[in-house]
Amino acid sequence: MTPRELLIQAAYIAASVLFILGLRSLTKAETARRGMQQAALGMVIAVAGTLLHHEILTYGWILAGLVIGSVIGYPLGVYVPMTAMPQRIAISHVFGALAATLVGIAEYYTHLHGGEPVSTPLMAALGFEVVFGALTVSGSFMAFSKLQELIPGRPLTYRGQNVANIALFAVTIGSFGYLLLHPGAEQVFYLMVGLALLSGILLVLPIGGADMPVVISLMNSYAGLASAATGFAIGNNVLIIAGALDGASGFILSIVMSKAMNRSFGNVLFGAFGSVVAGGSGKTSEGLTVREISVEDAAMQLAYARSVIVVPGYGLAVAQAQHTVRELADLIEKRGGEVKYAIHPVAGRMPGHMNVLLAEANVPYDRLVEMDEINPQFPQADVALVIGANDVVNPAARNDPSSPIYGMPILNVDQAQKVIVMKRSMNPGFAGIENELFYNEKTSMLFGDAKQSLTRLVSEVKTL
């Protein structure tokens, strides 16, 4: 091994260690920031090491690429608002997977046209790389478009969809299998890339906005696997390690998200939730009435409460009301009350969405309480304030076996002394499921835009 190679390998080992330490630092909020800065240092070391690589002859394209990438990446890091975080994450999966896919195609092309035969193991690595990569590029782009509302967020379904998708997968895997036997079949390779791209689009098309946490996690995992496969293809261990870490992380998050919805992976991907609901849920709202509450009365209840639990949902993010919530909470606390936030794992559009939003509004993170910990505290709460959340507080998940969400773990809001639900209108949530919480005698509804209502609540509480 030449000294230069030794240096490169040392850089890669350092980077791998720093990446693992960086992720480990994320187990605690106090250490997280420091650890991730070390991981960033690891990235710089790895890139610097690579630039010493003996195969690199010219630096023009590299430099141009690094500069252009930084010019685009910097504003994406600094200016994207926290409310747009789900689509920001989705688009970054597109970039990551695109890089892996393009490297895979370049590697294949170079081997084929450089007179070097593509061996079967190399073909296997390249195949995984471009299939996972292409699938993630188009799938994440679809997720991004749905979250950014470039296309409708509801599930888009058609007759025979699952059959068509499975057939498409079969052909993609079939062409992969063919390539393993005949790695020189160039057309089949590009066909496979095209099919994988198409699969990504069709896979995400039938998935609704509320299932996005699972999709984003899954894409995270695929992007990681594509990176790891790149490492196999070019024989680079730091790529394999980073890819494996990413893959494991995405996989774990997907499982956590699926569990929090009480659904299997397969059900999210192939279930098209909307069609289940079309069958009809057990309960209807007929003969039931809801109680509306005025802002004045709601302000009164909140102002004199000793203990308030705020339950945020996607509606909070849509209304961008996180700062106003914090303002209200400050007022309640000034009057001697205690405010906590109950965070359901799938509230919002990605894992941890609500935590980031509320942290942005300067809510201390020890006030953000996870589901299992907060649920026993609801009976002692004077008021539960539900803001833009629906299915995650629907008691039907506990006590109505005919409901499509039956069995999903929920926040036991109905056990609080009083419940105030802030909602735009009586439209049911994404699943179209009636929520019996709204008809509960403890519940009163405060209709209107979450931000406006909260602003009015703030000024009311101030006058009390």
Add this chain to the structure above:
Amino acid sequence: MTYLGFIEIYVFILAGFVGFMVITRVPPLLHTPLMSATNAISAISLVGSLVAAGSERNQVSTILGFVAVISATINAVGGFIITDRMLKMFRRQPEQVPGEKKP
């Protein structure tokens, strides 16, 4: 040149285990930063892109490598910045650490 040994498979599996053990301990509080962090880390595919873009093997490799360098750099730069931005926001109750500078 491209020797595919079992060593790589060992590395992959062991790294997967390390990832699994570390990441199961990440609290839900930090799940969004975790996603953006793993995303930034997987921009390490930059390493492969750099070689493809700079090795003058053929034009296809150079151009694809160039585009790959751009997109991986976007993730590396943007990903670490946004992760840091998020983690900066997570703080404890201010009263518990008296004397701390208010941002």
